[in-house]
Amino acid sequence: MKDHSIDALKRQLADAIRMMERIKHIDFNGHFSVRIPRTEFILINSAAASRGSLTEEDIITIDLQGRIIEGDGRPPNEYPLHTQIYKQRKDVQAIAHTHPQWSTLFTIAKIPLRPVIIQGATLGRIPVFPKSRSISDFDVADELAEKLGEHSIVLLKAHGAVIVGDNIMETFVRSVFLEENAYRQYMASQLGYAHSLEEEEIRGMAPFLWQPNNIQKVWDYHHCILHRNPSN
Known part of the structure; x- marks a missing residue:
């Protein structure tokens, strides 16, 4: 019997990846995964699938050793990044x-x-992984997982970012807030020094903004644009 909850996860994951491609957080590379609840398996986009047009058919199931459990294709080269963090x-x-x-x-x-804008208050401290290389073997992925620690985001030197969350929606929105904060910090620095939020502002705004209704609002905005554009 088909598990409709897994089908729904695949559809949401495919939407999230296409949304990330649309807003230029990923391009021909980049990947997104989610745990299948109460299992040791994860869903992840296949390596060959175009990030801008993939569907749930391009989502494969692998175990925490990277073995394919279900679906066509192979996982991205950097699948250890996912498996080692989940472990x-x-x-x-x-x-x-x-x-x-x-x-x-x-x-x-x-x-x-x-944190220079109120959305940045939700991000917490962001460590930087100092090795500029592909995270495609287990030893490097273990180092990355250690650098991430208990944080929600780790930046990869001259490479990109790794973002984690309680679910697909939360992880997507965290990526949106990260990039918006970085853009505003960069643009403000062209005018002079980009001042951080005060600690009191961070403490006050973080719990206010990081609520399910606000996370849903950001997701719905991007999801609506994705599905009203026929090319997507």
């Missing part, structure tokens, strides 16, 4: 590896990314 972080239910333009600039320039 170390039982609380993490979804992981995105993105290649964002503005956030990555800060790792290239070696300038700390700081």
